[in-house]
Amino acid sequence: MNESVSITHLILNASFVVQLVMLMLVAASVLSWVIIIQRGRLISATEQSMRQFEERFWSGIDLNDLYRECQQQPENSSAEKVFMAGLKEFGKMRQQSPGDPEAMMAGVQRAMRIAITRETEELENHLPMLATIGSTSPYVGLFGTVWGIMHSFQGLASVKQATIATVAPGISEALVATAMGLLAAIPAVIFYNRYVVKTEKFQTALVTFADEFSALLYRQAHKVSQSQRTGAEAL
Structure with a gap:
């Protein structure tokens, strides 16, 4: 409890610029956690739906029936x-x-590549914001620290004798900004890297599925072509 009151006291007694920096870092931290939670839920739901669809796809169901089932669903x-x-x-x-x-098959593969690109972009949405928060928050916090130390040393100009007790409160106030910058940056960097890896793996899974599906359609295309040649030769 004493540590909490102490940190609150340091924040409240910091200079206006340092308080503004702290407010920006708090806002960045809240935004990053909103993105982390939202992206985490989306990626988890997407991976689960991918597994369920692949099980349905390879169950032997007719492709046209599966297509109609997908059309009837409110969201694919x-x-x-x-x-x-x-x-x-x-x-x-x-x-x-x-x-x-x-x-x-060239047309089919082109259509599936476009669909994969759109789905990957949807998963990558807001991830650049996490990267920005993770890379800039420490520097923003460092700026607040430097400014706070400058303000603290300016206050020493009116003091005849500077002691540790005189300098320590001002420096402590300034260092809180650096700590808040690190608290905002560390989760953003960790989850950004985690989600980028998951997104890349999911994109690879979609590409693999598209290749396997293309192989099935390619065999059907050859059957259609051969049946037409057979019919033409019979005529």
């Missing part, structure tokens, strides 16, 4: 959006270029 997961984009483009390209499997 990232993997579902990639799947729907690929299958929708496959249907369009099959009508436009039924005898050219390579052209069909």
Whole structure:
């Protein structure tokens, strides 16, 4: 309790500039924790929905039935959006270029790459703010400390004899700004690195799923092409 009152006393007795710096750091810390919690929930939900969709996808269900199920859902997961984009483009390209499997698959892969990019950008949203808070907060706190020490030494000009008891309160007030800067920066840096790694892994999982799905569609495209050639030869 005494330490809490002591720190509160130091903050209240700091100069206006140092108090302003502390207020900025508190706001940055609150913002970073809001982003951390929000991004954490989104990434966890996205990973869970990815696992559930892959289980459904590889269960042997008909792709058209799965597509209709995804359409009926109010909100689709990232993997579902990639799947729907690929299958929708496959249907369009099959009508436009039924005898050219390579052209069909080029369109399908392009559509899925666009969907993957959009989903990755959604997961990366607000992460640059965490990086900014993590990299700048220590310097903002250091600025408050330097300013506070300058203000403390200016106050010593009117004192005839400077002692530790005279200098210590001013320096302690200034050092609180550095501590607050570190408290704002450390969680931001830790969770930024954690979420970047998770986002990269999820993007890799989406790319892998898209490649596997492309292989399935490529075999279907060849079947369509061969059936058309067989029908043309029969005529």
